[in-house]
Amino acid sequence: MLLFLGAAGTALIWLLLSATGAVGSAPVGRVISAVGLLLGVVAVIAAGVALRRLTAPAERLVDAARRIEAGDYSARVPVRGPSELRSLARAFNAMTGRLESDEARRRSVIADVAHELRTPITVIRGQAEGIIDGVYPGDADHMRPVLTATRTLEVLVDDLRTLALAETGSLRLNREPVEVAILIDETFVAFADAAGTGKVRLVATVEPPGLTVDVDTVRMRSALANLVGNALRHEHPGGEVRVEARHLPGAVEVVVRDDGEGIPAELLPRVFDRFVKGLSSPGSGLGLAIVRDIVEAHGGTVSVRSIPGAGTELHLTLPSSDGG
Incomplete structure (x- = not known):
């Protein structure tokens, strides 16, 4: 110049x-x-x-x-030239990095969904073909696996819909004040048979007893069911699953605790990601991702503490109904 x-x-x-x-x-x-x-x-x-x-x-x-x-989406540009062009190049590279990551995640989710759908569809088709061909009688014992597989598909579809709504910010909440003890009791009733079969005690502690939260009752009950169901699957016979709730300034903390085998250390940082689960887990790997999305949609937080061989704690923080 x-x-x-x-x-x-x-x-x-x-x-x-x-x-x-x-x-x-x-x-x-x-x-x-x-x-x-x-x-x-x-x-x-x-x-x-x-x-x-x-x-x-x-x-x-x-x-x-x-x-x-x-x-x-692997395209990148060198960060060179005047300051304005360098800033533009850095922004461009950051954008393409996000696009590449999103594309990888999209392909992974599609592959995982296809994998999760394959098992129940195979069961339904196998049982139906066996009944049509006369290999199996069309009685309750041979129709029961079809109904179980159908329920598995329904749960998977509902879970994917919840995740999709949460991702787009369209997860609608019908919030109302509700006692935490009622939410816990209703969840325990739903798992009473499973707990009895596994010889696991379900224990609840709420302090103070009338503690309330401002939540969508249906969705929060679903989140608690995910946590209690996970805890039961990993608890040893003769053990107990505890749900504890206590008052915090302007919020309520709910802790779901088990004494099972714990979460493997390599999975712990990704435990709230979609389709992440241990080798022994029978679920789809969507449960904790749904819990996170539901809790965050309420303006709360969720975290996990786990020690292999010593159990797992899930901590939820939710807004209290009085805000105090």
Whole structure:
């Protein structure tokens, strides 16, 4: 830029001297003419270089954008050039990084959903074909697996719908004040048979007894059912699953605790992600992701503490009905 301005200044002086006749009559005029011509050429070259410095990054951005349009989300651009172009390049790379991550997650979810659907569909088809071909009688014993598989499909579809609504911010809540003890009791009733079969005690503690939360009762009952169901599946016979609730300033903390085998250390950081589950888990791996989305939709938080071989604690923090 300085070189360009110097050349322009020299050219201006040369024009003034030419207008006064000094260029043609004095040796200094010839020198100035030569210098002016040289600097003019240099200025044109410098301007071309500067223009190239500006257009090259733009061309790289256009090329990368075309690759993304074609489905190549690995496209990145070098962070070079003036500060404005460097900022643009960093923003572009951050955007493509998110697109690449989202695409990988989308493909993973599709593969996981297909895997989860395969088992119940196989059961339904196998039982139906066996009954139609006369291999199995169409009695209750052979229809029961069909109904169980159908229920599995219903739960999976409902879970996926809840996750989709939460992801788009469309998870509607019909909030009302409800006693925590009622939510816990209703959940325990639903799991009474499973607890009895597994010889597991269900224990609840609520302090103070009339503690209330401002929640969507149906969705919060679903979240508690996920947590209690998980705890029962991993609790040892003769053990107990505890649900404890206590008052916090402006909120209520609910803790679901078991004394089972705990969550493997390698899974713990991703336990609230979709389709993440241990090898021995019979579920779809969506339960804790749904719990997280429901709790966060209420303006609460959820966290987990687990020690392999010593049990797991899930902590929910929910808004209290009085806000105090």
